[in-house]
Amino acid sequence: xxxxxxxxxxxxxxxxxxxxxxxxxxxxxxxxxxxxxxxxxxxxxxxxxxxxxxxxxxxxxxxxxxxxxxxxxxxxxxxxxxxxxxxxxxxxxxxxxxxxxxxxxxxxxxxxxxxxxxxxxxxxxxxxxxxxxxxxxxxxxxxxxxxxxxxxxxxxxxxxxxxxxxxxxxxxxxxxxxxxxxxxxxxxxxxxxxxxxxxxxxxxxxxxxxxxxxxxxxxxxxxxxxxxxxxxxxxxxxxxxxxxxxxxxxxxxxxxxxxxxxxxxxxxxxxxxxxxxxxxxxxxxxxxxxxxxxxxxxxxxxx
Amino acid sequence: xxxxxxxxxxxxxxxxxxxxxxxxxxxxxxxxxxxxxxxxxxxxxxxxxxxxxxxxxxxxxxxxxxxxxxxxxxxxxxxxxxxxxxxxxxxxxxxxxxxxxxxxxxxxxxxxxxxxxxxxxxxxxxxxxxxxxxxxxxxxxxxxxxxxxxxxxxxxxxxxxxxxxxxxxxxxxxxxxxxxxxxxxxxxxxxxxxxxxxxxxxxxxxxxxxxxxxxxxxxxxxxxxxxxxxxxxxxxxxxxxxxxxxxxxxxxxxxxxxxxxxxxxxxxxxxxxxxxxxxxxxxxxxxxxxxxxxxxxxxxxxxxxxxxxxxxxxxxxxx
Numbered sequence: 001x002x003x004x005x006x007x008x009x010x011x012x013x014x015x016x017x018x019x020x021x022x023x024x025x026x027x028x029x030x031x032x033x034x035x036x037x038x039x040x041x042x043x044x045x046x047x048x049x050x051x052x053x054x055x056x057x058x059x060x061x062x063x064x065x066x067x068x069x070x071x072x073x074x075x076x077x078x079x080x081x082x083x084x085x086x087x088x089x090x091x092x093x094x095x096x097x098x099x100x101x102x103x104x105x106x107x108x109x110x111x112x113x114x115x116x117x118x119x120x121x122x123x124x125x126x127x128x129x130x131x132x133x134x135x136x137x138x139x140x141x142x143x144x145x146x147x148x149x150x151x152x153x154x155x156x157x158x159x160x161x162x163x164x165x166x167x168x169x170x171x172x173x174x175x176x177x178x179x180x181x182x183x184x185x186x187x188x189x190x191x192x193x194x195x196x197x198x199x200x201x202x203x204x205x206x207x208x209x210x211x212x213x214x215x216x217x218x219x220x221x222x223x224x225x226x227x228x229x230x231x232x233x234x235x236x237x238x239x240x241x242x243x244x245x246x247x248x249x250x251x252x253x254x255x256x257x258x259x260x261x262x263x264x265x266x267x268x269x270x271x272x273x274x275x276x277x278x279x280x281x282x283x284x285x286x287x288x289x290x291x292x293x294x295x296x297x298x299x300x301x302x303x
Numbered sequence: 304x305x306x307x308x309x310x311x312x313x314x315x316x317x318x319x320x321x322x323x324x325x326x327x328x329x330x331x332x333x334x335x336x337x338x339x340x341x342x343x344x345x346x347x348x349x350x351x352x353x354x355x356x357x358x359x360x361x362x363x364x365x366x367x368x369x370x371x372x373x374x375x376x377x378x379x380x381x382x383x384x385x386x387x388x389x390x391x392x393x394x395x396x397x398x399x400x401x402x403x404x405x406x407x408x409x410x411x412x413x414x415x416x417x418x419x420x421x422x423x424x425x426x427x428x429x430x431x432x433x434x435x436x437x438x439x440x441x442x443x444x445x446x447x448x449x450x451x452x453x454x455x456x457x458x459x460x461x462x463x464x465x466x467x468x469x470x471x472x473x474x475x476x477x478x479x480x481x482x483x484x485x486x487x488x489x490x491x492x493x494x495x496x497x498x499x500x501x502x503x504x505x506x507x508x509x510x511x512x513x514x515x516x517x518x519x520x521x522x523x524x525x526x527x528x529x530x531x532x533x534x535x536x537x538x539x540x541x542x543x544x545x546x547x548x549x550x551x552x553x554x555x556x557x558x559x560x561x562x563x564x565x566x567x568x569x570x571x572x573x574x575x576x577x578x579x580x581x582x583x584x585x586x587x588x589x590x591x592x593x594x595x596x597x598x599x600x601x602x603x604x605x606x607x608x609x610x611x612x613x614x615x616x617x618x619x620x621x622x
Contacts (some may be wrong), residue, residue: 020524026397027418028427034415035434038496041449044460048452059463104317110335117328122339129346132603134353135595136556136575137582142353144366158349161342221442224556228583239444243561246448267458274448281440289433292440296500 023193042278049073056268072272081233082241082273088152089238093219095155100215101208103161108169109196112177126163136228144228154229155237159219165211168298172207173200210295211286220281242277246270360593373589380593388593393577396570398461400559401551403487409547411491412498413540417528419499420506435496445562450489451476482567501543502536509535542613549609552602574598 043063048056052067060066076082110116111123134142139158148154177200185195201208223239230236236244304540329336362373364604366404384390415435422428454475462472463465475485515532556575563571574594582591 023421023524030416031418031422031431032427034495035431037492038434038437041453045449045452059458062460103342106338110339111334113332113335116335117325117330122343126342126346129350131606132354132599133350134356135592135599136578137588137592137595138353138356138359139349140583141356141359141364141588142349157345159547161345161349166342175460193338196338217440221440222557223442223444227556228579229561239442242448243444246444246451246561247564267452270448271452274445274452277446278441282437285437285440286433289436292436293500296497297504298546 006014045271046272048226048268049275051268053268056265070206072097072268073276075269076272076276082276084234085236085238085241088235089220092152092155092237093216096160096219097215099160100162100165101158101212104165104169104211105164105196105201107161108173109200111166111170112173113192126166140228150232150235151230152235155225158225159222162215165214168214168295169204169207169211171298173204176207177203206291206294207298210291212225213291214295217281217288238277242273245273260279326574357592357596359589360596362589364589364592366588376589380589383590384594384597387590389572389577389581392569393572393574393594397554397573398551400486400573401553402484403483404490405547405551407487408491408494408498409544411495413502413536415495416499416502416506416536417532418505421524421528430447432496435499438493438494439497441493443555443557443561446493450485450562454485476562476564477566479567479570480562483570486558486562486571490558498543502539503587505536505539506532541616545609545613549602549606552598552605554598587592 040063044061047063047065049072050065050068050070051061052069055061055066107126111119113119133139143149143154143158148157162277181199182195184197190198204301221239223237223243226235226237227243228241230240359370359373361375361377362370363376363379364370364373368374368421400560419428419432422431453461454462454473455476456462456472456474459475465472473481475481509531513535514527517527517531552574554573554575556573556579559571559573559576560579563576578591578594581587581594
């Protein structure tokens, strides 16, 4: 009897092993295929941007550049309005991130103190903004009333405080800084702001890095407010400018946007612009990805 | 809600202590209140003022007369939007696109997470995850730019390949029905990798002993997925589904704006783009504020219903 049973189990095992192998191959191939699908489009655009006009016009460029050259990039960088937009975007992103972090810390830290009166009401006051907002037009009219239309400040102030990031910060202070540590600091005569600066913030460095990236990447990629509030060319964010550039030859053209260089094929110029705007993200991406994953996990605990 | 029960617990022993006025706490915790002044001011100005600005949905707003000076018109703006063809088109497109997004975009991250979890070669998993997360970090402008480079009739790479293979071109982004599916598939492509993170996290939370006992019971790979992994992440699936249902009225200006083009306007105009063109461009402020208010209120109701349902079925609740 026992030997018989062993046999059955054994044959079952080998059969399942074959099925397992097949499943493995299927899974590995599917995942690799999907992952490649995520990068291949960019490889194509990169190849186009590095090829000569003639080869792109005769549709010979797929994934490898033909007649390698950097002319398109030279004309993108040589275009003053492109550089202005880049400068504007860098400026806005840096100030926005700094202000956003300041406000997030100012809101999150006091709300982790259990002795603070009115803590729950203030929390609710912040969290309501996650679920209800004035919307596009009241926001726009507010900018109008404050005289911020066509001002860089309109791209920084309205979005600088994010209740979502505040929740992440709050949760992570609560989990990484033990209450006892702060109580003993209080007994030693340290005040709240000193505890924040000298104890809490140094312990929360990883989450501070994560939130900085949330703010910076979010600001770098967004352009909706630039479309709504900014009508003067030199203040356009890079993504806004890129959008106009791409839309111009999409179909039968809407608004006429000055081409950076009339010498080169618009397809090549567009490819170069896309890569130009993608590059900063792609360069920092491998280093920051793990921070983002961490941030999502914390946010998911109480989303 | 969790926080409220906590207050009750801490409040009880306090009742023995002498009652202290607000000024006492202000004096003791003034530094904390000082810190809070900055974010509170910003939120009042940039979030609550616009909410108050919603009253112009019930007025005939004229810039010169201001918020207070403009005339009350009651529900006239709402009556008007519900007889407006462009509004209906935007509403219909918003619901259609979000519905299809949910149908195709929701299952993909779950499938992806389960497949990623089956991969035992660590470096292979890491590399692929890095690539799969990439599209999430790029703006809609860049994604749209790349999409047009691939799908444009005549010059797009996919259409060149189709032509070279002797097939006819496909108007991926220049014909209504094709555009809708391109929009949805590009969305799935952009979000599937990132969306899988949360399910992967849930899978790591499953007790490994369950897998061991499943093996003893003779469960194969599929059996373990079916009877251990899926039940283990069921609550996460439910919560994400409910959150997504709550968002079905929302619309992304950037996605619709950058992927759309004048040829497919009939299907690509969503509420956000309609509000932009009729509100900011054509300056019908009161009318479009009414549209925005309608969208926000319906959205809020959906979120509250979702929260209620998720509590009903025994999950934690979202708020």
